[in-house]
Amino acid sequence: MENAHSPVSIPEASPKPYKKSFVATLMEATSFRSPFKEDTYFISHLKSSEKKALQELKDELMASYGPDGECTMWGVPLLAEDEKADVVLLKFLRARDFRVSDSFNMLQKCLAWRKEFKADGVGEEELGFKELDGVVAYMHGYDREGHPVCYNAYGVFKDKEMYERIFGDEEKLNKFLRWRIQVLERGIGLLHFKPGGVNSIVQVTDLKDMPKRELRLASNHLLSLFQDNYPEMVARKIFINVPWYFSALYSMFSPFLTQRTKSKFVISREGYAAETLYKFIRSEDVPVQYGGLSGPNDLQKPASEFTVKGGEKVNIQIQGIEGGATITWELVVGGWDLQYSAEFVPYAEGSYTIAVEKTRKVSASEVAIHNSFTSREAGKMVLSVENTTSRRKKAGAYRYIVRK
Known part of the structure; x- marks a missing residue:
């Protein structure tokens, strides 16, 4: 009892x-709460110009696919007059600052990519990356606001043998990218697609021991796929164990990132993972390797x-x-x-x-x-x-x- x-x-x-050490001062300067404010997806919260853009995007879709056309994404029929369809369409509009033509173009390209990539079925595939499950990329718990959390850690690839086994040629790289998309799709499967609900995930990326040069090709591919086909799917991007050379790494990705994406970033220097993660995730939901209590003896x-x-x-x-x-x-x-x-x-x-x-x-x-x-x-x-x-x-x- x-x-x-x-x-x-x-x-x-x-x-x-x-007195405060230099490391503590630097950590305070680089570890912060993101100013990003997530969209509620309530139609009543939209400006009149945004409501108009949403209706115009619906009209464009209807004109292209017709009333009986098949136009589905993440299990949501986009031609249906319901709130789930509105949430998905607003993601594309928000990603393109409510420019209807650009949003429609992005949406069409995403639909074409999902069909070619067979993204709807990737979550059920057996891709054979058991050694990476729970290590390199994995969904684990929720943040304080209910967002599913995806952890990413690429330090294992500092081992040359492991790197060659996973990224040794183009075929292996494409298979890895498919596996990484699989993890993301499973995370998206936890979302509500509902106004006021949980409509995005949190990404935590551990930069400790990450071989940045070797992973540049894979990182660029992933970044391009995520930005082009998963708009507004990340509520917050938390970088932990950030090494001194992060500025060089950041400058490599920065040209590909929108200002809105950058506003979602939270930066935490090496050694402060627990302190940073506790701000956003309850300690009982943080994995033990990052100073939390979510582990085998839970x-x-x-x-x-x-x-x-x-x-x-x-x-x-x-x-x-x-x-x-x-x-x-x-x-x-x-x-x-x-x-x-x-x-x-x-x-x-x-x-x-x-x-x-x-x-x-x-x-x-x-x-x-x-x-x-x-x-x-x-x-x-x-x-x-x-x-x-x-x-x-x-x-x-x-x-x-x-x-x-």
Whole structure:
């Protein structure tokens, strides 16, 4: 039975003030909330000129395909007079600043590409990239606003053998591009296509160890495919573990990006993944490799988030544990390299504090801590995280269950 009477006290802290480091200042300058405001797709929210453009685009479609023509995208019949069709058409209009002729041209090219690429059936294909599933590109959870989240990490391709196996020739490259489109199509399958609903996804791209020169060809192909055929499908683009040479990488892509696309970017320097992702995604939905609690030992409970400043020790106290109860907890700090310990403190006078986990250094490569303890008497559990050897603030999260 879960104990619902176990309040968590405010963490005790023993701060050692430091001046902001250059890295922290730089991180603050490059990690920001995107100014992008997502479209609601309510017709009543449109300007009169935008309503007119929408009707003109519908008229263009009807003139080209006729009332009995087949014109479907992502399972939405575009000639139907309903809100789902309006959402899809507004995506193309928004991508071309409501210029009807340009929007119609883009829509026609996209329909032709989807037919040639057989995009409607790609989600069900077996393409044989098991080693890339859950590593290179994968859907994982939702952000705080309900958008499905797609994670991308290309660091595995720094291995030359892996790179040759996946990108060794044009046929292999095209097969990879098809697989990457498959991941995207599956993500789009989670969308509502409904005014006021969830109509786009969040992309998280991990730039750690990414071999930018080798992946230039594949990246350009993907960027072109996404921009031409998936308008307004990304609500936010979060770059994490951004290396010092990002400016050169960004300049390579920048000419191909619209100002609206750039407004969706969130940049986070290397080592600040957890702190950045927590702003947009609940810690229990962030993968463990990025400082979250979504992993193999998932307790399926909401988590509490905290920060550990440079030079600070934080004590997380879980109160009200009865005798004979078992407490199970998970704890993670993004980037770790901290001291961690856990102890049980009985309430009774004369009882001894029990060292459940002795103080140890947790390396940056370690993921979430998962442990349990059964108490013989009533007391509290104290989880200690010590960041006294670093000047850098780090983000963490924890959750627990107490059962009799």
